[in-house]
Structure formats: structure tokens, C-alpha cells
Amino acid sequence: MAKFVKLQDGLACCGNGRNAECLNIGPNILDCYIRSAPALLKHCSLGRREQMNIATAFIDAGPIYQNLKDSSKEEIASSFTIGTSPTKSSLHDLLVDEHNWAADQLLKKFPDMSVELIFEEARKFLIAEIQHITFEHFLPLLLGEETMVQDVDLILLGIAENPVYGSLLGPTFGCIMALQFQKVYHTIILSKLPYFCQAKFGDSYWYTNRLSQDQLEEVQKVSISGMICRHQKASIIQKDSFKEADNFSNIPLFCNSSVFSTPDFSRWITTTEKLRNSQFDYVLGECILKISEEKRNQKSQNLREGFHNSVALKSYGSMMLAKDEAVVEANISFILLEATRSLVKQENMVLDRIQGVYIGEDFGKKSDDQCNPKDYPCDPTNPYRCDSSRTVSASCFPIPVPSDDLHFEPFSCLSFVRSLPAQKTLGYRNQMNQVSSYLDGSVMYGSTKCEGDRLRTFQDGKMKTTQISKTRRHYGITISQSDEAEQDGCVSSPEFPCFIAGDDRNSQQALLIAVHTVFHREHDRIATLLKEINSEWDDERIYQETRKLISAQFAHIVYNEYLPIIIGQKFIDDNELRPLKDGFYEGYKNCDASILQPFATAAFRFGHSTVTRFTPMQETIQSPATKVVDLASDFLNMTKVYETEAIEQILGGMHGRHQMMTDRFIDDAVRAFCGLSRLTSFYSIFSDIDQDGLTEIGKVYESPDDIDLFTGIVSEKPVPGGIVGPTAACIIAEQFKRLKQCDRFYYENGLDYARFSIEQLKEIRKVTMSSMICVNTKVPKLSKDVFSVPDSYAIQYVSCNAHTISEKTIE
Ligand code: HEM
Ligand SMILES: [Ca+2]
Structure with a gap:
């Protein structure tokens, strides 16, 4: 209660009575009354108010063990203090004594057990005792046997043999009580319960579920009277101390009577499984303790300061830092990971493995400009420390440099930062x-609200922009510049600052900005149109409607124009990836659209092999290049973006360039998933990798089973009509299938809450990347399919006037 009142302190209930949580009684302002705190309904559903339960609802000896998380277990076991309320303290004391007695007994029988295990087992015993006594001795008295049998159906055998008790409660109260205890108890008798109880939580730790037959037999020996005999130096007591002694069945007996049998702990622990369970609790508990300790230590050593001087790492670090949300997830994963390890190995935890874990800050308090993470998981001042995974952070996985290396300093190591873990279960x-x-436009709008908000002006649905050309209005804007503080790693800053977008990896190079700019201008254009047509719409409405439309256009371009070139038409058809000509897509399933491991780590990185070093800046593919974007020297350098017509010239240049062919130089499990044959030797007649490639690979790997997925993927010959081999095509197709099928907001869906009208869809389906570029830039000529290089035959280079975006979409 004290805690609760504290919780409500801020309410200032007395006096004003305006707060909904206050209920003033009478004219005297001192007679105020604070309502119970409301509790969330299950699954966040709406409905009548439920009250908050501050103590655990389970019968779990909460009052005895409530301080467990504040102090160490040994302390608790030895430092129970007597409460102030006289009625509470005697029972409380009795239970504490019983716990300590059980612990002593266990220690005698199992001298090898750790203190923590003894503690947990004694606790388990005490909880079972309380549950047993409550249901077998206390409730029958309270409710009357009839209620017990009818409503609670406590199939505890003892009841039938006991004398018929009277009931202390009237029928209504008795029923309510019975229902409450049922909730706790229901796992045993689920099928016999009314449905509304089945829906409630049960207690999977209910003692009869949890204990072995041997243990149950011992628990069934216990009674309050037996406990009193053990701990309060009584010598005579009645059998049922919930009732007054009488001269008949409840006549006082000597404590050494066989009625008060003492539990025997010699068979308490039998199977190794039980041991493992308690040990698991212990390991997890230790992990949590250790991590919070680490957190405290780390606050003092400020790891946030000072990036080291390796340009590559610095730029990588500034693009791909862990978000706070991610760090919190990762911490949970680290715990599970450690627990998995120690359980698998059945050895004591190697605690230093989890060093370097941060506990995330409370990101509820974060201001909008703090969206960008500042943490860096490995020691920035010591990037080349080979032992860093042990002394710096579990996220470090340095690669040792061999002694005969000609490029790097021998015996040094290359710093390597692992991906944060995102483990949800043991495993x-x-x-x-x-x-x-x-495919939700997160590249433009961010993946969290915080990221999205800092890109918005909050006026007329517009996003923040940078005017790179003073003389052109719509055709002179690009995405917003980032703050000065966030220019770390930007080579051209402060003169030509880098940018911010929905994804941190936007200012890596100028080509990326050019494509961003097209979508950014489209947002600006659509938002303006929407405002004109619907002058009563507020900022939020315009922003969200625009965002929805741009995201749909983006997804349409990806499925309609981009993917077929990557994986070929056959994979598109086999996986139903092609957008429809009309109507709604009806394949939505409640499935998992998260990114597959082989997709992120290998298959979709095929792109790295297609990137060209030089891209000319030219107005059309026939006109001369004014400049060249050089990936090597212009990396993280935005200078060229700020030139007049830069966007147009970059797009023009990109359009005329072939990407590099995927270098061809598998994991066989992946090939098997994809229904492909297994590679058995480096000399087999194997159609997906040619013999030259195989011979080269054979020099590096001992067995075909060792080939890294990425190596294998880029070695395969491309599928017909695509640019990646069959394994990559399979993984990419599978991923995009999930991104379509498992996305409630996939643009072609006809689901009630998010669909476009059939007319809108018709217009979205006309959108092409070329129409998008033509409408938003001053590029004079483009082919209809910008993903292909124009030639004099099939792919014609035509004036932009031929590509128009119909404005019907937005009506
Ligand atoms: C100049 C162009 C590019 C540069 C400099 C670049 C750079 C990078 C870097 C530094 C990483 C992180 C590597 C790691 O630590 O694992 C990465 C990851 C990745 N890149 Fe690129 N990249 C480029 C183009 C592309 C293209 C064109 C594609 C695909 C078509 C692509 C797909 C990926 C994927 C899928 C990942 C993995 C992301 C993840 O872990 O979720 N990249 N890239
Ligand atoms: Ca996304």
C-alpha cells in the first residue's frame, strides 16, 4: 500500500477533486480517497476498468521473498527481520523459520549443493507448503466443502476424509473467493472450469505441477500445526490450528505424535533435470546481476569519447551505430546467449564474456535530436587490441594478422565489430x-517515430529540405542537412555538410543522394498538391497520406522494375512477386517478414560486386561529362552534390553506365533449401559454377561444404535474365516474397484498414522510376526503363515529356 500511495503522490487528491483518480468524500477536503491504480487489460484491449495488483497474484510466498531482487540471496536467507504488525510477524516469522529449517535439512542431505541452489530449493518447498496448506486446510474452512467441490473442484484427496467443515463465508463471497483461487489453480483442472477462467492466467508453478511425486509426498505431510511444533517450541497442539481445539477430532496432541509427520528431504533432489532447472534460474540471475554491475562500472569509463583515426572504421561507425532500442534488445540477447552457453556446457559462467554490455538509457526521455546513437561497442582508442573481445567488449571479434603479412603490421589485428545479437529465446x-x-519507405521516413519526426517541418506535411540551387525552386531541393554535431565522418563538412534521411547510410556517396533527392522532391510535390486539393487537411494528415503514397510508389518500382532484373522473370513468376494489373492482392498472410540471415549477410550483398568506381556527371548520355564521381576519393564527400544541376547530371551519368557484372569468382544447406543439387567436389561437372571458378575456390577451401555463402553466391553463373546466380536469386526471391506476403500494408492489399482505392492503385501501377525522375528533375531525356542502359534497339532514349505521372493518384 505504501508503494501504491507513493505512486499516486503526484495526484494531489485532496482539495480540487478534479483528477479522475480522486474521489472526495464529504464536504471536508481532508476526506479524500484515491482510487486503485488502473491496470492494462490483456492485449491492450478496451473495456471496463480493472484494478492494478501490486503484489504478485500467485501464491508464491511473495511477502517472504519480496526483497530478493534488492539484496543477495544469502543475505536474505540470514537476515529476516520481524515485522511491526504483531499478527503478521508471528506467522511471518514462522514461515521464515520454516524456510531456514528446510534449507538446513537440504544442506545436511546434499552437502555438495551451492548456497544458491539450497536457497531456491528451500523456497520451492516453502511455496509448495503454503499452497498446500491454503488449499487443503484453509480454503475448505473458508468456503465450506460444498463450494470447494462444486466450484473449485479441488480434487485433493484429503478433503473427502476430513470432517465436514462449516463455511465461514456466505454463498456469494464463497463463490467469488473460489473463482479467484481457481485462477491460480486452474492448470490442473482446466477442462472443468467455466471458459472465462480458462482464458485467465494460470500458475504454471503450481506446486502439484512443479514437484516430483517424491517431493509431493513430502509436501503433503505439512500442516501449520506441524510448523508450529518445529519452530515455536510448542509441545502440545491441536491437529488443525485453523480451528479451536476440542475434545474430539481436534484434540491437542503431543508434537511428537505421528499426526505431525516431518518432511524428509533425502529424496527431494533426484533427477539431474531438476538440478538443471534451478541452476538455470541461478545462471540467469547471475547474468542479470553481473550486467547491472558492469553498467555501473562503465558509466565511469566514458567509451563515447573520441573515435580513433581509422577512416574506414570511423565512417562505418558513423553510419551504423547501434540505436538505443537495439542496445536494449541486445542486452537481453547477451543474457540469453550466456545462459545458453553455460547450460550447454554445464559449467560455471565465464562472466567476463558479457563485459562491455551496456544497459540502454531510458529512451522515453530522449529529445528528438538524440535519435542518433552515439555508442560505439568496441574500445575506440584501442582498435587493434587482439584481446579486445575479452577485455573490451563481447562485440569485438578482431581478426589476427599473420606474421608474414605484407600489408598490415604483422602480429597486429584488424578490429572487427560483430552485429548486435537479437536473440529472443535460449538457443x-x-x-x-x-x-x-x-518496403515501407523507411529509407525516407525512418524506422522509428523519433527518426521520422526530426525530418519533418510539421507544416503542411512537408519534410525539411536543403536548397542546393537558389534559382530553381522545386528542382533545387534535396534532403535535409544534418546538424553540425552529426557531421562526424563527413569529409566535406563544414563547407558542404552531409545529410540526414530515414537511413543513416545516406551520405555515403553522391549517387545515393541523387536517388534520395528524387523521392524527396516527390514527397514535396505530392504534399503541395494534397494541400491544394484539401485545404482543410492538417499537417499530420498530409504527411501521412503523402508518405503512404510515396512508399507505395517505391514498393511498386521495386517489384515491378527492379527485382526482375536482379533475379530474372522466372523467379518473379514462381514466387508471385509480380504486381497485379488490376484489383487487390489477396495473398496476405500473418507471417514473418523480418530479414533473413543469408539475405542480409550474403545474397543481397551481391550489390557490392556491381558497384563501379567512376560515374560521369553528364546531362544526357550523348553529352560530354563535366565531372566524374569517384567512389574512392568522393566517399563521404558531398561537395559535388552542391553544384547546380548536380542531381540531374549524376542521374544522367548513372543512366548511361552499365553496372559491373557480378564478379563470379555455398553453403549447401542453403542450396538444399533452394532445391538445388549439392556440390560434392571441386571437380564435379557442376553447372552453377564453372570449372575455372571451382578450381580457384578449391585452392582456398578444403571441402565444398566449407565454402562461405557469399563466396559461393558470387561464383555462380547468373540465372537467365537476371544478374545473380540461382542460390542468391532463391534467397532474394524468398525474402521479397515474405516482404510482400507478410506485410499488412503492402500497397496492393485490399485489407480494410490500409488499402488504396482501385482508382488510386491504377495510378500507382503506372509509376516508373523514369516518370519519377522526369517529374522531379530537369533531366531532359530518359529511357522508359531506367534500370537498363539505353541502346538503339529495344530500350529507347526519349524525351521526358513522354513520361508523365498522372495526378489522379492523389484525388
Ligand atoms: C558504394 C556502394 C556501397 C558501399 C560503400 C557499401 C558499403 C557497405 C558496408 C560498409 C556494409 C557493412 C558491412 C559489414 O560490416 O557487414 C554494407 C552492408 C551491406 N550492403 Fe552495401 N555498400 C554499397 C552498395 C551496396 C549495394 C548496391 C547493395 C545491394 C544492392 C548493398 C547491399 C548491402 C547489404 C544487404 C548489406 C548488409 C546490411 C545488413 O547487415 O543488414 N550494398 N555495405
Ligand atoms: Ca523499411
């Missing part, structure tokens, strides 16, 4: 995805 490590996997 294998999984990686964190920090951006939304859906």
Missing part, C-alpha cells in the same frame, strides 16, 4: 536488424 545467436524490414 543460437541471431543478428539485430536496426531498420524496418518492410
Whole structure:
């Protein structure tokens, strides 16, 4: 209660009575009354108010063990203090004594057990005792046997043999009580309960579920009277101390009577399984303790300061830092990972493995400009420390440099930062995805609200822009510049600052900005149109409607124009990836659209092999290049973006360039998933990798089973009509299938809450990347399919006037 009142302190109930949580009684302002705190309904559903329960609802000896999380277990076991209320303290004391007695007994029988295990087992015993006594001795008295049998159906055998008790409660109260205890108890008798109880939580720790037959037999021996005999130096007591002694069945007996049998702990622990369970609790508990300790230590050593001087790492670090949300997830994963390890190995935890874990800050308090993470998981001042995974952070995984290396300093190591883990259950490590996997325009609008908000002007649905050309209005804007503080790693700053967008990796190079700019201008254009047509719409409405439309256009371009070139038409058809000509898509399923490991780590990185170093800046593919974007020297350098017509010239240049062919130089499990044959030797007649490639690979790997997925993928010959091999095509197709099928907001869906009208869809389906560029830039000529290089035959280079975006979409 004290805690609760504290919770409500801020309410200032007395006096004004305006707060909904206050209920003043009478004219005297001192007679105020604070309502119970409301509790959330299950699944966040709406409905009548439920009250908050501050103590645990389970019968789990909460009052005895409530301080467990504040102090160490040994302390608790030895330092129970007597409460102030005289009625409470005697029972409380009795239970504490019983716990300590059980612990002593266990220690005698199992001298090898750790203190923590003894503690947990004694606790388990005490909780079972309380549950047993409550249901077998106390409730029958309270409710009357009839209620017990009818409503609670306590199939405890003892009841039938006991004398018939009277009831202390009237029928209504008795029923309510019975229902409450049922909730706790229902796992045993689920099928016999009314449905509304079945829906409630049960207690999976109910003693009869949890204990072995041997243990149950011992628990069934207990009674309050027996406990009193053991701990309060009584020598004579009645059998049922919930009732007054009488001269008949409840006549006082000597404590050494066989009625008061003492539990025997010699068979308490039998199976190794039980041991493992308690040990698991212990390991997890230790992990949590250790991590919070680490957190405290780390606050003093400020790891946030000072990036080291490696340009590559610095730029990588500034693009891909862990978000706070991700760090919190990762911490949970680290715990699970450690627990998995120690359980698998059945050895004591190697605690220093989890050093370097941060506990995330409370990101509820974060101001909008703090969206960008500042943490860096490995020691920035010591990037080349080979032992850093042990002494710096579990996220470090340095690569040793061999003694005969000609390029790097021998015996040094290359700093390497692992992906944050995102493990949800005990088991294998999984990686964190920090951006939304859906094709939802997160590149433009961010993956969290915080990220999205800092890009908005909050006026007329517009996003913040940078005017790179003073003389052109719509055609002179690009995405917003980032603050001065966020220019770390930007080579051209402060003169030509880098930018911010929905994804941190936007200012890596000028080509990326050019494509961003097209979508950014489209947002600006659509928002303006929407405002003109619907002058009563507020900022939020315009922003969200625009965002919805741009995201749909983006997804349409990806599925309609981009993907077929990557994986070929056959994979598109086999996986139903092609947008429809009309009507709604009806394949939505409640499935998982998160990014697959082999997709992120290998298959979709095929792109790295297609990037060209030089891209000319030219107005059309026939006109001369004014400049060249050089990926090597212009990396993280935005200078060229700020030139007049830069966007147009970059787009023009990109359009005329072939990307590099995917270098061809598998994981066989992946090939098997994809229904492909297994590679058995480096000399087999294997159609997906040619013999030259195989011979080269054979020099590096001992067995075909060792080939890294990425190596294998880029070695395969491309599928017909695509640019990646069959394994990559399979993984990419599978991923995009999920991104379509498992996304409630996939643009072609006809689901009630998010669909476009059929007319809108018709217009979205006309959108192409070329129409998008033509409408938003001053590029004079483009081919209809900008993903292909124009030639004099099939792919014609035509004036932009031929590509128009119909404005019907937005009506
Ligand atoms: C100049 C162009 C590019 C540069 C400099 C670049 C750079 C990078 C870097 C530094 C990483 C992180 C590597 C790691 O630590 O694991 C990365 C990851 C990745 N890149 Fe690129 N990249 C470029 C183009 C592309 C293209 C064109 C594609 C695909 C078509 C692509 C797909 C990916 C994927 C899928 C990842 C993994 C992301 C993840 O872990 O979720 N990249 N890239
Ligand atoms: Ca996304």
C-alpha cells in the first residue's frame, strides 16, 4: 500500500477533486480517497476498468521473498527481520523459520549443493507448503466443502476424509473467493472450469505441477500445526490450528505424535533435470546481476569519447551505430546467449564474456535530436587490441594478422565489430536488424517515430529540405542537412555538410543522394498538391497520406522494375512477386517478414560486386561529362552534390553506365533449401559454377561444404535474365516474397484498414522510376526503363515529356 500511495503522490487528491483518480468524500477536503491504480487489460484491449495488483497474484510466498531482487540471496536467507504488525510477524516469522529449517535439512542431505541452489530449493518447498496448506486446510474452512467441490473442484484427496467443515463465508463471497483461487489453480483442472477462467492466467508453478511425486509426498505431510511444533517450541497442539481445539477430532496432541509427520528431504533432489532447472534460474540471475554491475562500472569509463583515426572504421561507425532500442534488445540477447552457453556446457559462467554490455538509457526521455546513437561497442582508442573481445567488449571479434603479412603490421589485428545479437529465446545467436524490414519507405521516413519526426517541418506535411540551387525552386531541393554535431565522418563538412534521411547510410556517396533527392522532391510535390486539393487537411494528415503514397510508389518500382532484373522473370513468376494489373492482392498472410540471415549477410550483398568506381556527371548520355564521381576519393564527400544541376547530371551519368557484372569468382544447406543439387567436389561437372571458378575456390577451401555463402553466391553463373546466380536469386526471391506476403500494408492489399482505392492503385501501377525522375528533375531525356542502359534497339532514349505521372493518384 505504501508503494501504491507513493505512486499516486503526484495526484494531489485532496482539495480540487478534479483528477479522475480522486474521489472526495464529504464536504471536508481532508476526506479524500484515491482510487486503485488502473491496470492494462490483456492485449491492450478496451473495456471496463480493472484494478492494478501490486503484489504478485500467485501464491508464491511473495511477502517472504519480496526483497530478493534488492539484496543477495544469502543475505536474505540470514537476515529476516520481524515485522511491526504483531499478527503478521508471528506467522511471518514462522514461515521464515520454516524456510531456514528446510534449507538446513537440504544442506545436511546434499552437502555438495551451492548456497544458491539450497536457497531456491528451500523456497520451492516453502511455496509448495503454503499452497498446500491454503488449499487443503484453509480454503475448505473458508468456503465450506460444498463450494470447494462444486466450484473449485479441488480434487485433493484429503478433503473427502476430513470432517465436514462449516463455511465461514456466505454463498456469494464463497463463490467469488473460489473463482479467484481457481485462477491460480486452474492448470490442473482446466477442462472443468467455466471458459472465462480458462482464458485467465494460470500458475504454471503450481506446486502439484512443479514437484516430483517424491517431493509431493513430502509436501503433503505439512500442516501449520506441524510448523508450529518445529519452530515455536510448542509441545502440545491441536491437529488443525485453523480451528479451536476440542475434545474430539481436534484434540491437542503431543508434537511428537505421528499426526505431525516431518518432511524428509533425502529424496527431494533426484533427477539431474531438476538440478538443471534451478541452476538455470541461478545462471540467469547471475547474468542479470553481473550486467547491472558492469553498467555501473562503465558509466565511469566514458567509451563515447573520441573515435580513433581509422577512416574506414570511423565512417562505418558513423553510419551504423547501434540505436538505443537495439542496445536494449541486445542486452537481453547477451543474457540469453550466456545462459545458453553455460547450460550447454554445464559449467560455471565465464562472466567476463558479457563485459562491455551496456544497459540502454531510458529512451522515453530522449529529445528528438538524440535519435542518433552515439555508442560505439568496441574500445575506440584501442582498435587493434587482439584481446579486445575479452577485455573490451563481447562485440569485438578482431581478426589476427599473420606474421608474414605484407600489408598490415604483422602480429597486429584488424578490429572487427560483430552485429548486435537479437536473440529472443535460449538457443543460437541471431543478428539485430536496426531498420524496418518492410518496403515501407523507411529509407525516407525512418524506422522509428523519433527518426521520422526530426525530418519533418510539421507544416503542411512537408519534410525539411536543403536548397542546393537558389534559382530553381522545386528542382533545387534535396534532403535535409544534418546538424553540425552529426557531421562526424563527413569529409566535406563544414563547407558542404552531409545529410540526414530515414537511413543513416545516406551520405555515403553522391549517387545515393541523387536517388534520395528524387523521392524527396516527390514527397514535396505530392504534399503541395494534397494541400491544394484539401485545404482543410492538417499537417499530420498530409504527411501521412503523402508518405503512404510515396512508399507505395517505391514498393511498386521495386517489384515491378527492379527485382526482375536482379533475379530474372522466372523467379518473379514462381514466387508471385509480380504486381497485379488490376484489383487487390489477396495473398496476405500473418507471417514473418523480418530479414533473413543469408539475405542480409550474403545474397543481397551481391550489390557490392556491381558497384563501379567512376560515374560521369553528364546531362544526357550523348553529352560530354563535366565531372566524374569517384567512389574512392568522393566517399563521404558531398561537395559535388552542391553544384547546380548536380542531381540531374549524376542521374544522367548513372543512366548511361552499365553496372559491373557480378564478379563470379555455398553453403549447401542453403542450396538444399533452394532445391538445388549439392556440390560434392571441386571437380564435379557442376553447372552453377564453372570449372575455372571451382578450381580457384578449391585452392582456398578444403571441402565444398566449407565454402562461405557469399563466396559461393558470387561464383555462380547468373540465372537467365537476371544478374545473380540461382542460390542468391532463391534467397532474394524468398525474402521479397515474405516482404510482400507478410506485410499488412503492402500497397496492393485490399485489407480494410490500409488499402488504396482501385482508382488510386491504377495510378500507382503506372509509376516508373523514369516518370519519377522526369517529374522531379530537369533531366531532359530518359529511357522508359531506367534500370537498363539505353541502346538503339529495344530500350529507347526519349524525351521526358513522354513520361508523365498522372495526378489522379492523389484525388
Ligand atoms: C558504394 C556502394 C556501397 C558501399 C560503400 C557499401 C558499403 C557497405 C558496408 C560498409 C556494409 C557493412 C558491412 C559489414 O560490416 O557487414 C554494407 C552492408 C551491406 N550492403 Fe552495401 N555498400 C554499397 C552498395 C551496396 C549495394 C548496391 C547493395 C545491394 C544492392 C548493398 C547491399 C548491402 C547489404 C544487404 C548489406 C548488409 C546490411 C545488413 O547487415 O543488414 N550494398 N555495405
Ligand atoms: Ca523499411
